[in-house]
Amino acid sequence: MNYIVLIIPFLTLVLLASPASAWDVLVVQKYRAKPYADVVRGFDSVDSGKTSVLILEELSEEDPVREIRRRNPDLILAIGADALAKVSKIGSIPIIYCMVLNPEPLAGNEDNITGISMSVSPEKQLATLRKNLPGLKKIGTVYNPAKMSSFLEKARFAGQKIGVQLVGAKADRPQDVPRALESLPRDLDAFWMLPDSTVTSPEVVEATILYSIRTKTPVFTFSDKYLRIGAAISLELNTFELGKQAAEMAKKIRSGTAIKNIPRAFAEQATLSFNHAVAAKFEIPLN
The missing domain is CATH 3.40.50.2300 (Response regulator)
Known part of the structure; x- marks a missing residue:
């Protein structure tokens, strides 16, 4: 009992x-x-x-x-x-x-x-790029203002704190991207490909990589799948x-x-990857 x-x-x-x-x-x-x-x-x-x-x-x-x-x-x-x-x-x-x-x-x-x-903070992204491109002073990007204005505002502020100028060109539609790319200054140290569907269709990505080759500007992107077609550095969400x-x-x-x-x-967490051939071409140190 x-x-x-x-x-x-x-x-x-x-x-x-x-x-x-x-x-x-x-x-x-x-x-x-x-x-x-x-x-x-x-x-x-x-x-x-x-x-x-x-x-x-x-x-x-x-x-x-x-x-x-x-x-x-x-x-x-x-x-x-x-x-x-x-x-x-x-x-x-x-x-x-x-x-x-x-x-x-x-x-x-x-x-x-x-x-x-879905994004790593602009502070962390720019700090990562700055670490791998020590001479980084000016970075360009193309973006849809309806989708990315808030992120770009934060990114500009983050860049100012570390002495990096962010130059953005607007593209409301994918067909606007080639014109936006051509409007960017020619003294950029890198191009920042954002996770914006306006700028990530296959045709637009191809135009971006051709722009990178023509202007000798390395592409920093959000997914390592773009390394295989010519981007230099990716910081991919885990x-x-x-x-x-x-x-x-x-x-x-x-x-x-x-x-x-x-x-x-x-x-908070992302994976840094390189296209070694492209990085060597742009003389990017692989730490």
Whole structure:
């Protein structure tokens, strides 16, 4: 009988504690993709909650918000701009976004939303480029102002602090990019290819690499896939680490920290790579 007296209270405590300790995370993404899966793996490696995935393209329910409310998760992890756009007006559930290039217009000033931009901070990117191009004084870029104005403003400020001038040429459409490239000054030390869909179509990337060859200007980019076609340096987002970074935010929310007190952030971890042949051509020291 003594055993029964001891065991029953223990089981009662376990049963009572289980619902309180439950932590359901709903991952919302438009489609299945390896980078998104890597984010989820990184998130799960840190967060101990129960994670389920909602694929918007596979959802029979016309209104994903209705399905999300039916599931009633403790937290939404919105991966990608399409997912953030769908969930951003759900005011009652905490939301962490990631893999979103330009989150400000989508997230607005909502108190229940925080997250991580798809970009590494401009300070870190420029510091990395400066380390590998010690003589860096002037860098050019082409960008769509509707998508990248906020990032460019931060980048200009970051450049001023380390003595690097950023010259930007606007392109509202992919067909505007060749003209924008030609408008850049000829004394640039590097060209910065941004993760802006306006400037990353195959035709535009080809025009950018030809510009690099013609003007003898090395290209600094956000993905190592462009190294294979002539870019010199890449600083590529580590999506697994991005998931871990999001999970650290989730832990703060779970512990009771208000989302408005968890600042929206840039991605912290990225991988630096070189095209050695191109780097040698431009006499870039490989540290």
